[in-house]
Amino acid sequence: MKAQEIRNIAIVAHVDHGKTTLVDQMFQYAGTFRENQHVVERALDSDDQERERGITILAKNTSIQFEGTRINIVDTPGHADFGGQVERTLSMADGVLLLVDAFEGPMPQTRFVLRKAFEHGLKALVMINKVDRPDARPEEILDEVFDLFVELGADEHQLDFPVIYGSGRDGYAMNEPDEERKDLDPLFRLILEHIPSPKIDLQAPVRFQAVTLEHSDFVGRMAIGRVERGVLKEGQRVTLCHPNRKKTVQASIKSLFRYEGLERVATSQVACGDIAVVAGIEDLSIGDTLCDPEHVEPLPAIKIDEPTISMQFCVNDAPFAGKEGQFVTSRHLQTRLERAAVRDVALQIERTNKTDTFEVKGRGVMHLGVLIEGMRREGFEFAVGKPVVIIKEVDGKLCEPFERATVEVPKDNAGRIIEYLGRRRGEMLHMEAHGAIAKVEFMIPARGLIGARTALLTLSQGEAILAHVFDSWQPDGGAIPRRTGGVLISDRSGPVLTYALDGLSDRGKFFVKPGDEVYEGMVVGEQNKPGDLPVNVCRAKKLTNIRTSSKDTAANIAPPRLMSLEESLEYIEDDELLEVTPKSLRLRKRVLNADQRKKTTRAKAF
Numbered sequence: 001m002k003a004q005e006i007r008n009i010a011i012v013a014h015v016d017h018g019k020t021t022l023v024d025q026m027f028q029y030a031g032t033f034r035e036n037q038h039v040v041e042r043a044l045d046s047d048d049q050e051r052e053r054g055i056t057i058l059a060k061n062t063s064i065q066f067e068g069t070r071i072n073i074v075d076t077p078g079h080a081d082f083g084g085q086v087e088r089t090l091s092m093a094d095g096v097l098l099l100v101d102a103f104e105g106p107m108p109q110t111r112f113v114l115r116k117a118f119e120h121g122l123k124a125l126v127m128i129n130k131v132d133r134p135d136a137r138p139e140e141i142l143d144e145v146f147d148l149f150v151e152l153g154a155d156e157h158q159l160d161f162p163v164i165y166g167s168g169r170d171g172y173a174m175n176e177p178d179e180e181r182k183d184l185d186p187l188f189r190l191i192l193e194h195i196p197s198p199k200i201d202l203q204a205p206v207r208f209q210a211v212t213l214e215h216s217d218f219v220g221r222m223a224i225g226r227v228e229r230g231v232l233k234e235g236q237r238v239t240l241c242h243p244n245r246k247k248t249v250q251a252s253i254k255s256l257f258r259y260e261g262l263e264r265v266a267t268s269q270v271a272c273g274d275i276a277v278v279a280g281i282e283d284l285s286i287g288d289t290l291c292d293p294e295h296v297e298p299l300p301a302i303k304i305d306e307p308t309i310s311m312q313f314c315v316n317d318a319p320f321a322g323k324e325g326q327f328v329t330s331r332h333l334q335t336r337l338e339r340a341a342v343r344d345v346a347l348q349i350e351r352t353n354k355t356d357t358f359e360v361k362g363r364g365v366m367h368l369g370v371l372i373e374g375m376r377r378e379g380f381e382f383a384v385g386k387p388v389v390i391i392k393e394v395d396g397k398l399c400e401p402f403e404r405a406t407v408e409v410p411k412d413n414a415g416r417i418i419e420y421l422g423r424r425r426g427e428m429l430h431m432e433a434h435g436a437i438a439k440v441e442f443m444i445p446a447r448g449l450i451g452a453r454t455a456l457l458t459l460s461q462g463e464a465i466l467a468h469v470f471d472s473w474q475p476d477g478g479a480i481p482r483r484t485g486g487v488l489i490s491d492r493s494g495p496v497l498t499y500a501l502d503g504l505s506d507r508g509k510f511f512v513k514p515g516d517e518v519y520e521g522m523v524v525g526e527q528n529k530p531g532d533l534p535v536n537v538c539r540a541k542k543l544t545n546i547r548t549s550s551k552d553t554a555a556n557i558a559p560p561r562l563m564s565l566e567e568s569l570e571y572i573e574d575d576e577l578l579e580v581t582p583k584s585l586r587l588r589k590r591v592l593n594a595d596q597r598k599k600t601t602r603a604k605a606f
Contacts (some may be wrong), residue, residue, distance in 0.1 A: 006273045007069060008094045010094070011076065012076050012114070012117065014364070014467065018099055019099055023073060025169075026064060027064065029188075037387045061212075061224060062259055063260055072092075072247075072275045074092060076090075076113070079209055086112070086113050088211045090117060091210065092226040093120075094197070095125065096124065097124075097125045098110070098117075098124045098145075101141075102128050103434070105141045105147060107406055108404050109295035111148060111404070112470075114146060115152050120314060123158055123161070125161065125164070125191070127165070127173070128141050128142060165177045198226075199272075201229050202231055205292035206238070206290070207230060207289060207295075208289065208290045209225045209289050209290075210224070210278070210284050210286055210289075214285070214396065220278035220282060222278070227273065228272060231269050231270070232290075233268065234268050235254075239291045239296050240283055241289050241296050243300065244301060251281045251284075253280070253281070257271070258270050265601075278290065286342075304346055305470065308470055309367070313358045313360050313382055314329070314333075314358070315330050319519040327378070327381065332380065336380060337358055339526060347371070348366075361468070369565050369570070375481065383577040384578050384580060385576075387569055389401055390451075400476055400477065401470050402473070403470055404443060404468065405442045405449060405472055406442075406468070407439075407442070407466050409437070410438070413434055418458045420459055421444060424448030424449075425447075425478050426442040428440060429442060429443055443471065445477035445480065448469075449466075451483070453561055454567055454571075481603065485528060486529060487532050487533075488508055488523070488526065488532075489522070489523055489524065490521070490534075490536075491520060491535060491536055492536060493520055495514075495538060496514050496518055497537070499541045500536060500537045502535060506528075509558070510561070511560055516556065519588075521591070521594075565580075568587060
């Protein structure tokens with residue numbers, strides 16, 4: 001078997017800096033798609049949530065043929081909450097293409113992905129993207145990127161990085177900002193010249209490490225990874241091993257695939273240096289190695305940064321339980337969570353002292369929010385508690401996670417943003433202004449960012465853009481203000497009536513509208529004052545036989561405040577739950593009965 005010329009490259013960047021859009025244009029230029037083939041925009045973002053949110057959640061593999069060279073591309077997530085995907089997939093690459101927005105410059109996730117690339121010993125190519133923006137400042141951005149390389153401890157080889165300028169959306173790249181804007185040929189030349197070929201040893205005993213898992217109804221569990229040495233063949237007998245496994249497992253490769261463009265194509269063998277998809281080995285997990293039975297040599301375990309956020313997932317016990325969901329039992333919940341943890345090693349699932357409650361740990365509110373949204377779309381019904389940060393002991397001290405956060409906001413609103421994050425124990429590290437936009441960088445406890453996104457949008461009239469990434473574990477940052485207003489709680493079950501909402505309109509803002517069904521203990525609104533207030537939103541107007549000389553004035557009810565899943569998770573407090581069903585999101589108290597809540601509160605006071 002003759003080895004093909006191969007390049008393995010991971011495309012990394014901060015969220016919304018153009019990775020997936022650039023890959024679309026690379027497909028077009030290399031002729032991966034037929035001229036008459038219909039291709040959706042951001043073709044790699046195949047998941048429904050990815051398209052709706054406009055972000056990459058799962059790392060994707062694809063392959064492009066260019067002038068006889070096979071270029072394997074890994075499109076990695078740009079959001080910090082999905083950093084576990086980046087850490088794992090970098091082990092399949094021999095270099096990275098770092099995209100940086102020509103106006104925004106390096107952002108928190110840029111720092112994270114670049115640090116991980118350096119830890120893997122990879123060299124980075126830099127593309128300053130979106131140079132067609134009217135506010136682009138490519139020369140300044142290049143200086144900022146170089147400063148970031150120095151700050152992260154890049155060696156001399158890594159500091160000598162090649163740079164290219166272009167627009168992923170419009171499909172062109174240039175070696176200099178003022179060159180003619182033609183096509184992506186300069187980018188492909190850069191990859192072929194500066195990304196090293198993988199080491200090829202076709203005669204060595206085979207070795208392959210699983211980096212990502214998927215599931216197919218036809219072939220079962222599918223593991224994606226790189227063939228590190230030898231040749232992987234369909235039907236081949238292999239030994240499954242891991243540094244932390246006590247016993248090895250004997251298995252055979254039932255099906256084998258490789259990537260051609262966006263498609264997985266069946267193949268009889270995959271040579272070392274290439275990326276393979278192994279199907280049909282149910283015992284195979286992320287980090288496991290498949291070896292020649294005569295040479296059992298597991299590759300080092302894949303290291304993943306620890307989770308920072310924890311949430312309780314429990315069986316829904318509200319009065320409406322089971323009416324909207326298909327999977328409602330603790331067994332259903334446990335099976336689904338365990339399956340999620342197998343596919344995403346950044347998730348950790350633990351049992352609690354309650355049989356119907358599980359503790360789920362992840363990288364952030366969005367990380368867990370994507371899991372919750374995926375489950376409800378599959379027909380699951382359950383309840384979740386308030387996200388809380390994980391506390392760990394470091395050098396004998398209890399520490400909490402701190403994040404490096406960046407806020408882009410109009411300069412006129414920067415003062416209010418700084419004041420708000422200061423109250424939430426944020427320390428301003430740096431501030432710079434470009435035109436009408438100020439970029440402010442903070443070091444802040446992760447607790448201080450829970451619920452902050454909505455407040456920042458309010459303070460900036462919807463203009464603030466918040467980005468953050470885990471930085472370090474530090475001692476307790478101090479008390480952080482909680483939700484200032486109390487909530488309005490329904491004191492009975494029934495349909496919401498217009499007359500009742502009109503009479504309570506001065507109490508606060510409502511989350512429900514006339515006609516909605518509510519139950520006792522359900523949170524129906526936010527009170528204007530601190531403290532919780534039970535209200536009757538089902539109260540009807542009493543009918544009498546007395547005529548009045550004036551007509552009743554028509555009730556003018558304000559529209560309800562509708563919160564997204566992440567906003568709901570950030571809103572709830574410790575004594576509340578979010579009821580999640582395929583059709584609804586309902587806020588409720590953990591203890592539904594008002595008298596029982598009072599007894600519980602008094603018991604905690606003593």
